Amino acid sequence: MNTLKFTPFLLVMLIMMSCSDDDEVAPLAEVESTTFENLHAPQEGGRGEPISGSFTKFDFETGQITDSDTEWDIAFRGATIAVNGGTETGTIDEPARTSDAGITIVNGTFEDVTEIAEDTGFDQDSQNGFAIPTGSGNGWYNYDFTTNILSPIPGKILLVETTNANYAKVEILSYYEDAPSDIDPFQDESRYYTFRYAYNPNERQVTFN
Template structure:
């Protein structure tokens, strides 16, 4: 009996140590982030037959903020054009240098139904002469009505990104006009102000985009 009790105690201690070790090695994940960003200003110069130029407004998913950093940015906006920090320069005037590995995927779905990055997804990067997110009315995220002069986000167009640090995010553009009016009037509502919803997964390599 005197020998039996120490053995039992030793087994209990070994079991407790093993459990503690398992707990310590368990992967800790950060919660998925869901946010709305309002009135990201994306001005441009030129247009109406004149060469387009001007600085792109850069956005960083990891901070959820606009940035002026030359390296710590994921996507950038100017007018209706969206650049990504991956691939190479397109040859567009005043565009930022690409020094990250961001890639983009344009999906047709509802925002809530894009719950993870598809395994068969074909991500694209900016390249000489072409943006990963196509430009022009009806080609990417928006339609332009030449009669009303209104830029309208195309319903169901969801942008999915692999960020510069191998995280994943999805984004839905809600409005191109300041304060996101329900029925924009280009004579009253100032354009080139993006309002969008996004979901960002801060865990490296994790393709889950569901809260």
């Protein structure tokens, strides 16, 4: 008899506990800044010859270079940066765009860019060109023809909406192997990116702190 009397009560308690568990909000994963060193982005041609060669693809979720045809966010070849969103530009050997990722440049320091503003527009690659413009002074870098040195423009931060609809911010620190502070363009190997980035692994969360 006692068992029969208490069964409804136990059922109600179990339902309440189940509902309570469902209502709990999972804690957000921590956003951390990471520096990736010496991402090699070789190219062939140039100096009047057609530029070719595979792009080096990077995935923010894993924090690694990838050979995947689909699971990549941005890709590098020489000083050119592609994003996995939009359409092909017509460039030789460029990767197929398989996602809806986007990218843009904002002005500020890495530390000061703490969130994605509501009015931020993300661009994609297209037949009109890459979302991040190429050429000295047009996008993320300057090229000094007197010294033959390519340098990141201070205060240029890349914002990326990734293939899985999360967000990352990127500051390119160097274009030369081991990021030398005093660059010798005849000795230091170029097309080696060192950059720091913060990736928010929480879906659609726009902050980096």
